[in-house]
Each structure stands twice: as C-alpha cells, then as structure tokens.
Amino acid sequence: MKFGVIVFPGSNCDIDCCHAVKDVLGREVEYVWHDAEELDDFDCIILPGGFSYGDYLRCGAVARFSRIMEAVRAHAAGGKPVIGICNGFQILTEAGLLPGALVRNKNLKFICDTVPLRVEANDTPFTGLYEKGEIINIPIAHGEGNYVVDEATLKKMKEKGQIIFTYVDNPNGSMENIAGVCNEEKNVLGMMPHPERACEEILGNTDGRRLFESIISALEGRLKDE
Amino acid sequence: MNKPYEAVGLTEKEYEKIIEYLGREPNETELSMYGVMWSEHCSYKHSRALFRHFPTSGKRVLQGPGENAGIIDIGDNLALVMKIESHNHPSAIEPYQGAATGVGGIIRDIFAMGARPVALLNSLRFGDIEKSERVKYLIDGVVAGIAGYGNCMGIPTAAGETYFNSCYDGNPLVNAMCVGIIEHDKIHRGNASGVGNSVMYVGAATGRDGMGGASFASVELTGESEEKKSAVQVGDPFMEKLLMEACLELLVTGSIVGLQDLGAAGLTSACCETAARGEGGMEIDVLKVPRREKGMLPVEVMISESQERMLLIVEKGREDEVKKTVEKWGLHAVTIGRVTDKGRLTVKEGDKTVADVPAYSLDSSGAPEYYREYEEPAYYQELKKFRPETAEEPKDYNKTMMELLTSPNLCSKEWIYKQYDHMVRTCTVVKPGSDAAVLRIRGSKKGIALTVDCNSRYCFLDPRAGSAIAVTEAARNLVCSGARPLAVTDGLNFGSPEKPDRFWQFREAVIGIGEACRELNTPVISGNVSFYNETATQAIYPTPVIGMAGLIEDIDKCCTMHFKDEGDIVILLGKTENELGGSEYLCRIHGIEKGAVPRLNFGLEKKLQAFILSAVNKGFLKSAHDVSDGGLAIALAECCMEKELGIKAELKSQLRTDAVLFSESQSRFVVSCSYETLAELRQFMAKLEIPYEILGRVTGDEFRLDINNKNIVALKVREMKEAWRGAFKCLMT
Amino acid sequence: MKARVYVTLRKSIADPQGNAIKNALGKLGYTNVEEVRIGKLIELDLGDITGDEADRQLVKMCEGLLANTVIEEFEYEIDQR
Amino acid sequence: MKARVYVTLRKSIADPQGNAIKNALGKLGYTNVEEVRIGKLIELDLGDITGDEADRQLVKMCEGLLANTVIEEFEYEIDQR
Numbered sequence A: 001m002k003f004g005v006i007v008f009p010g011s012n013c014d015i016d017c018c019h020a021v022k023d024v025l026g027r028e029v030e031y032v033w034h035d036a037e038e039l040d041d042f043d044c045i046i047l048p049g050g051f052s053y054g055d056y057l058r059c060g061a062v063a064r065f066s067r068i069m070e071a072v073r074a075h076a077a078g079g080k081p082v083i084g085i086c087n088g089f090q091i092l093t094e095a096g097l098l099p100g101a102l103v104r105n106k107n108l109k110f111i112c113d114t115v116p117l118r119v120e121a122n123d124t125p126f127t128g129l130y131e132k133g134e135i136i137n138i139p140i141a142h143g144e145g146n147y148v149v150d151e152a153t154l155k156k157m158k159e160k161g162q163i164i165f166t167y168v169d170n171p172n173g174s175m176e177n178i179a180g181v182c183n184e185e186k187n188v189l190g191m192m193p194h195p196e197r198a199c200e201e202i203l204g205n206t207d208g209r210r211l212f213e214s215i216i217s218a219l220e221g222r223l224k225d226e
Numbered sequence B: 001m002n003k004p005y006e007a008v009g010l011t012e013k014e015y016e017k018i019i020e021y022l023g024r025e026p027n028e029t030e031l032s033m034y035g036v037m038w039s040e041h042c043s044y045k046h047s048r049a050l051f052r053h054f055p056t057s058g059k060r061v062l063q064g065p066g067e068n069a070g071i072i073d074i075g076d077n078l079a080l081v082m083k084i085e086s087h088n089h090p091s092a093i094e095p096y097q098g099a100a101t102g103v104g105g106i107i108r109d110i111f112a113m114g115a116r117p118v119a120l121l122n123s124l125r126f127g128d129i130e131k132s133e134r135v136k137y138l139i140d141g142v143v144a145g146i147a148g149y150g151n152c153m154g155i156p157t158a159a160g161e162t163y164f165n166s167c168y169d170g171n172p173l174v175n176a177m178c179v180g181i182i183e184h185d186k187i188h189r190g191n192a193s194g195v196g197n198s199v200m201y202v203g204a205a206t207g208r209d210g211m212g213g214a215s216f217a218s219v220e221l222t223g224e225s226e227e228k229k230s231a232v233q234v235g236d237p238f239m240e241k242l243l244m245e246a247c248l249e250l251l252v253t254g255s256i257v258g259l260q261d262l263g264a265a266g267l268t269s270a271c272c273e274t275a276a277r278g279e280g281g282m283e284i285d286v287l288k289v290p291r292r293e294k295g296m297l298p299v300e301v302m303i304s305e306s307q308e309r310m311l312l313i314v315e316k317g318r319e320d321e322v323k324k325t326v327e328k329w330g331l332h333a334v335t336i337g338r339v340t341d342k343g344r345l346t347v348k349e350g351d352k353t354v355a356d357v358p359a360y361s362l363d364s365s366g367a368p369e370y371y372r373e374y375e376e377p378a379y380y381q382e383l384k385k386f387r388p389e390t391a392e393e394p395k396d397y398n399k400t401m402m403e404l405l406t407s408p409n410l411c412s413k414e415w416i417y418k419q420y421d422h423m424v425r426t427c428t429v430v431k432p433g434s435d436a437a438v439l440r441i442r443g444s445k446k447g448i449a450l451t452v453d454c455n456s457r458y459c460f461l462d463p464r465a466g467s468a469i470a471v472t473e474a475a476r477n478l479v480c481s482g483a484r485p486l487a488v489t490d491g492l493n494f495g496s497p498e499k500p501d502r503f504w505q506f507r508e509a510v511i512g513i514g515e516a517c518r519e520l521n522t523p524v525i526s527g528n529v530s531f532y533n534e535t536a537t538q539a540i541y542p543t544p545v546i547g548m549a550g551l552i553e554d555i556d557k558c559c560t561m562h563f564k565d566e567g568d569i570v571i572l573l574g575k576t577e578n579e580l581g582g583s584e585y586l587c588r589i590h591g592i593e594k595g596a597v598p599r600l601n602f603g604l605e606k607k608l609q610a611f612i613l614s615a616v617n618k619g620f621l622k623s624a625h626d627v628s629d630g631g632l633a634i635a636l637a638e639c640c641m642e643k644e645l646g647i648k649a650e651l652k653s654q655l656r657t658d659a660v661l662f663s664e665s666q667s668r669f670v671v672s673c674s675y676e677t678l679a680e681l682r683q684f685m686a687k688l689e690i691p692y693e694i695l696g697r698v699t700g701d702e703f704r705l706d707i708n709n710k711n712i713v714a715l716k717v718r719e720m721k722e723a724w725r726g727a728f729k730c731l732m733t
Numbered sequence C, D: 001m002k003a004r005v006y007v008t009l010r011k012s013i014a015d016p017q018g019n020a021i022k023n024a025l026g027k028l029g030y031t032n033v034e035e036v037r038i039g040k041l042i043e044l045d046l047g048d049i050t051g052d053e054a055d056r057q058l059v060k061m062c063e064g065l066l067a068n069t070v071i072e073e074f075e076y077e078i079d080q081r
C-alpha cells in the first residue's frame, strides 16, 4: 500500500503529510511532482495544504492546470481514494472534482486554531474509524475556507450524504458549517482542517490520526477483496 | 547649490575618502554605490565601534556577526542559524507590504547560510491604540503582512511580542526574526572565492522599486518620505518559496561556492560583500541582469532593492547543472559575472566599464567609522527620583486587576498570533501563548526554544539596566521552557545617532546587553541596527529587542507556564521588593512612566535560572513562568488562563499591597508542582539556597489572593479569561 | 492588443470585504454609501493579435482561469487603440 | 449614484500576482500574452447624491482608504445612468 503526496509549486504541508503517513503510521509514501504524468503505483493520493502558485488570483486556480491533475482525475475515476487538505481541497473544487468553492473567511483574516468538528458520516474510506456524530478537535489554518455552493447542489449533496465534516463553532462563515465534503462516489474528500497536524501526542492532539488509519483500513479491506 | 555627494547622503569628508580610495573623483554610478553602502543601514558607521562591547565568541559559536546570519552549535552535528532585522520605515507607510518584505528579507538571510528556516518571530511596537485609528490600521496591515508572507512560505511564526506606547505614534517598529536548522557540513557563507568562478543571479527580475531603501531607512520620517515612495515594494512569497527550495536543493550538489541574498543596497552590497569575504574581486555586466523595466541605468540596476533575488557563486563549469535545478523550480539562473583576484568590483555595461572600485572600500571594512558624541540627557536623573509610593493606592483591587488584564500591553495577543500559521511543519510543540515557543527537531530528541523580548519603558528610564533586563528576561523565558539559553540576536531600534542624548541611550544599551550576555554566557551572534526612528516631535523609547534561542536536550521534558491540575502547589521563587518604578501598573493605572527600574542581581539571577532548568529537567515542575510585566498578580493570572484553573494564594508581606501584587522585581518565577513532589523540591531548593515562598494551591475556578490574612482579590477565572482574551479584538474594532 | 477583464462576485455570494469597506467608509463619514462590492481588475497585454482572436482568447481565459464561474461573473473590454 | 473605482499598482512596482498569472496563461498556450497586471475593482452605490458630490467623495475615498498611493494608483468612473 502506497500513498502519494502531490507537490505543487508552493505546497508546504507536503512534508507534514509525508511525516504523518510514514513516521507516525509506518506506511509507504512518496512525493509526486506536479509535472508527473501518472499515479499507477499509488493507492491513495493526498493533495496537501499550502499556497500552490502563491494562491494568486484564487486559491488552487492555477494548480488545477498542472499536468498531474489528469492522473488525479483518472485515479479518482478508478474509485481510489483522493484526499485534498486545505489548499488541496481548494484545488479539487477548482478542478471540478468536488462541488462548491472556497471564498475568503468571513472575518477577512487568516485563522490558525484548533477547532471542534463533527463527523457527519462514517461511510467513507476516510472516516470509517470515527463514530457518526463524534466531535473531534482538528487544527485549521486558512484565509479562504468559507465554503459556498448553490442551493440545488447543496440539497443533492445532503441527500447523497456528501457532507462529511462540519464545524461545531463556525470559524469562517462556511455555508451550513461545512468543513469537509466528498464526491457522490465518496472516494474523493476535501477538507479545510489539517488532520496531519493532529497525529502525535507531542503535538498535543491525536484526533486526526484515525483519518489516516481509516484510509489504511479501507485500503486493506479493498486489497483483500481484490 | 547641492553638492553631488549630498544628494546621495554623504558628507564632504566622506567624499574625500572616496577620492582617496579611487585616486580620482568617482563617477555618478560609483558615487551612488558609495552612497547606499556607506549609509548607516549598510555600514553601521555610527554603531560599529561600540559592538566590541558584545561577547561574540564561545565554544558553541560557529559563526558570529559579520555574515548573513549567526550560527550556534546544538550538538549531534546540528546547528541553529538566526538573525533579526527591522523593517520600520517601510511598514510605517505601507504596513502590509512593509512588514511582508521584512519577513521575506530575513528568511533569505537564513537560507543564504544553507539552513532550512524553521521558525519566524516578530517584535512589534505601535503608538497608542486607544487614541488613534491610524494605529489600528497599521496593526491590521502589519499583522496581515507578516502572516501573508510567513504563512505562504510554510514557516511557522511561533513567537513574538507586541507593545503599545505613544512614543511609537509616528514610528512603529516591525522587527522580524528567523531561525533555521543546519547540519555543520552544510554551512555556506557569502564568499566569492575561486578565481574564474561564475557569479549567477536567480529570482525576481530587477526593477526600479526599492531604489535607495537603505538610505531611506537612514533618515528621519518626514513629509518628504512620501517622495521616496518607491522605497516600498510588493513582496512575492511564492517566488521566495521557490527560490528557497531551489537554493537548498542546489547546496546539496556541491556546485555552489557561496550564496548571498540581495537585500539592502541590492547588487552593490551583495557583490562587494561576497568579493571582500572571498577572493577580493568581481566583475559583472549589468546588461546580463534580468530586468523588469526598459531603459534602466546601470546605477539603477546596481542599487535597486527589488525583492526575492539571490546571488550564487558557482564552481566554474557547473553553470548548466545549476540552471537545470533552478529551472525545475520554475526559475531562471543567469551568469552575470565572475570572481577575480584583482581586489576590485568592476561593473560593466557590455564593453563599457561603468564603475571600478576597490571591493572592500564599499563594504563596512572600508566605510568610515564614527565615534559619536554622547551626553547623558537631563531626564535620566530626574525621572529616577520619582517615588511610586506617592501614587494613591487603589481601593478596589478586583477592579485594578481587570483593568490591567484588559490593557493593551497585558491582554492576550491571540488576535495577532491566530493569524499566523504557527503549526505548519508540525514541529511546534509549545505554541504562542506560553513563555517561549518550543519546536522539536525532526529525527532528534532535541528541541529548541525561542523568544524575543524588550521592555522599552525600562530602556528609556535606564538604557543600560533596561537592556540587561531584556537579555535576562529572554533567558528566563527559555529556562521556564526547559531550555538552556545559547545565543542572542539583537535588533537595536533607536532615534537619531547624530543627537548626543540619543547616542548616549544607544551606547548605554549596547553596554548593558554586552554585560548581561557575558554574565549569562549567551554570545551575540547576529543583529541589526535601526536608527532615525524619530519624527520632528518625538523619538521612540530606546528599543533593543533581544532575540534568544535555547536548547532542549530532551523534548519530552519541555515545560509550559500553564497550571495543569487542581491541588498542585504554587511557589514563588525569588524575592518581591518595593519596585514599582517603570512598572506597567504605574503606567496603566496612574499614567506615570517614571521611577527607578528594578535592580538586577546577576548572582541571584543565575542561581535561579540554573535551578529552574534542572528542576524542569528532573521533572519536578508541572509549570514554570517568569514574573515580568504586571508583576506577581498578572503572572499568576496568566498561569490560570489556558486550562481555566484557579488559585488560592496567601501571601505575607510588609510591602504596600500594590507593590506586593504589581512590583516588577527581577529574578522571580512562579512554578507549580504536585503535592507529592513538594518535599523533594523543597529539599532541592534548600540545598541550592533558593529564596522561595509557597503561595498556595491550584483550585477550581476562583482567582483568590489574600495578603496577611486579608482577602485582596477574588475573581472568577472564566470572567478574567474572557475579558483578557477579548480585549484586543475590542481595541481593534 | 490590450484588454481589461472585470471579475465580480455573483450577487448571491456574500462579500465580506465589500461590507468591511462600506463600514469603514461609514465611519469616515460617507454615510450615504449604500453598497460596496469588491472585484478584480485584470489588465492584459495580448500582444500582436487581431480583435477577433482577442475576443476568442478572452472568453476562454476567463472561463478557464481568470474567473471561477461557480462564484464569479466576468466582463471584458478590448482596448481598440 | 453608482461608481466604479479601479485601483492598480503603480507601473514601477512589481506585480507578483500578475506575473504568476502571465506564466500560467503562457503554460496554457496563450504565449502571446506579454503582460498581466492585477488590480482591484470596487463597485460603489453612493446613494442619492449629485455627480459633483460623487466626484468630490470619490477622490477623497480613494486617497484616504481605497488605495495606498505609496504603491497604487486609482481611477474612477461615475455611472451617470
């Protein structure tokens, strides 16, 4: 089982994601350069946080044109898990792999904090080891994490159970307190909070660890099935 | 009529010195190059002579002052790189970009040494926030600018300090500090060595912006500053991130001989400094320099301070290899010249020589050096005489406590540091909000603790004592975290050195820092001087900001200031004296900024610091916090906030109540331990002859202080916390 | 050929930045200001191409990169000079 | 009375954002693009005031709040409709 962490120019949580997967969870992981063309070797793809292309114009707007994004699309279409964290989430929405968009925080400030989230669904490869309705504390660090989507899409997302995490105390003005959403097939997740920052006791928080463990366990199940 | 040298900020004597160096009159390009290089900002001509007061060497010092940044050994083949830098004037006229480019500049200094930057700190001073909308505008912009740059770089901004005083109304201070980690064998210096090696240029194209920023930073702010507008630039953290990654990748290949950032005085400074440190000479062609604008003159190319540029000295023959690596990061590297041994910096425009001067003569080794006149100002003896006892004692100490907790200088700075990504890189073990930031070093058991400190009111009332206190306070913050203080980087912010009373302040401060650093064995390994922080009507308080780094041998043993559990015993180490002079209490409650500053006894200080350090390492303490601004009562309140735990303390004292609570006597710490370890801790304290007083216990939710069996303060912690946390946001809206 | 692209938030999307500026203007005494919305102005030098070609490029650029049509609308002007 | 304010970086000031977008457009095949500069578009509804008054207010607003003339320039248009 192998994770791939995509490195865009300006990504800066790539190291943290790698560290969480490799040093904390002991799984294989590799960086994948944005110019690469294929992802066949990988089971799960992580689009990390940061400021791809400086987040100029709009967050994730330029990164979505990276060569690797075709492969990410194919990986997702093949039903394999893709997770976009923070800037990764923004890129996935810009690329149309997830619905909606992320706009400037309501208070117009960058917010770095640890906030409580509610796990809204555990029928995804990313949240299988959480209880539905469970409250977990996960760090956030973003200036544009205010999720918006049109009413019709929102309604459909609710019906299909695509809202995965919500904020308990909405920090950024997100519609319906949304912190993380997935696609209809539930194999592509985007979330503004940073689970990779909450994997170790020494950092004072391990609530994010189960997200990675959920992916591993889902992948292990899947590999067994094959 | 204006003399040509006056236009570039030089004196007649300095002009004569240039003629002496050249054996002829300089041409216009050369004169401008001397003008920027011999500005105070680049040459330290007024301050250099005093730096001999600083201890700059020691067993652990791998690089002292004189390079892009200082380096200190932390064992296991690892070293810590650090430097502080001011961006005061640009931040005063364009707060966002001024602060952002300040952060960008200091980061380049760190990776120019070959180190990966791991933390940013900042020290901010603003005018009276309660009286001025402009101050709010400046804070908003400065904080967003620091956040905008540091967050995008993916370097956690992990600590800082923020103070308000009307002396900063016209002159805010923005000092940024960066810390990096490096392996010994990866250390690089800004050396142009190896005759024939190539001088390559990487990063943003050169434009007309930032023209003469160095000389701009070396004059007082006036209406005319508006004219020098182009001295402010727009930062590009994205470019810098690519530049940083490209440089760090290049350094591993061995193709790079030397590395230098283009900061103040741009190419002129980078070329002459690297040449002077290396083979002595360099020849470059300005036509090869990538430009953003058409029709730039050679002199404009040479002194532009466009951001996000680096100079690489590359081993001859390996230029293509360098280009390739740089291109992978979406950047271009171009060869603009080569290293010579002729001792001259020769600037060509194609075939034409446009400047040709001895390289070292531009550099600080060739710049003039002045011994400024100094004179003790009259206020110094006068203000000292004030007796704090003459201030009326408060009647309701609950009210006084709440007033202090919500005051701009003492309230929580969460509003600021929540805008900084302080967690990226997942190494921040102690986040902003405790005494020092603590970061783990990946792949090692070790950690580092970082802090930046200065009480400028003390430094105004007594620059020598105040500066020494700044150093010891920084060290106290580190030992409370369980770190051994290692080294200092100093950011000296002062008024005009040409005025004898200001220069006296500067001189006293330098001596005070030197003395304290010697006592505490923390050499000064880098620093920055910012003069001319004054307007027609006022100068800032002397503000020598002390950045300090310490080493934690075992990261699992680091400690924070917050009380941990109910029932724990709270102890005050050190002795409270009647020392309200210059205190935050006197200033805030009585509007008085006078009096003698607290005394500092290095013997006691060192004994206590050594004790705290070993007590933390032995695991005796559950929390440790130094007593500083606001005195004992505020220190205790700060320990209660994080976990919303209370305290029940019973103090005994002969002093007046306000002195017991708010005196700012030095060398004091508030610690807590479990009841079970108390006996052992007492033995240990007795053995080391530590003065202490057991204050009471950590309790549920009440903050209760009794003095001589009489209740003085009784407040709910939740209410205190809400007021203290919310105060800054209230001030800003 | 030069062009100016105007990107604005769709009316249905809240504009906190515009609101903040409206409030700031109010504090400065401009109490008559009823609404402020912040958008982007993108000035392009398209080099040596025809007006038709510019038109074609601009629509594609806007839809593809310069605006995110989930939240934004765009307009452009070609400078015929 | 409605107005549109355009705030752009002074020509001598680098525009990192514009630069990055120019590069992105280049990679997308728009190699003809020679320059991109990104500014702000501020749409104001000034309420019920005269054109003269609008003129007077806009200059002051721009200088005082909407632009920092240290690095930016501004222009505005009043919508006479």
Ligand SMILES: Nc1ncnc2c1ncn2[C@@H]1O[C@H](COP(=O)(O)OP(=O)(O)O)[C@@H](O)[C@H]1O
Binding pocket: B041, B042, B051, B054, B064, B065, B066, B067, B068, B069, B070, B083, B085, B109, B263, B264, B490, B491, B492, B524, B525, B526, B527, B528, B529
């Ligand atoms: N106050 C100071 N204390 C110690 N060293 C200083 C001080 N001010 C400047 N220096 C040292 O002088 C050298 C030149 O400083 P500076 O011009 O600020 O560096 P840079 O050119 O990298 O910006 C640096 O090595 C710096 O560490």
Ligand SMILES: [Mg+2]
Binding pocket: B067, B068, B069, B109, B261, B263
């Ligand atoms: Mg430097």
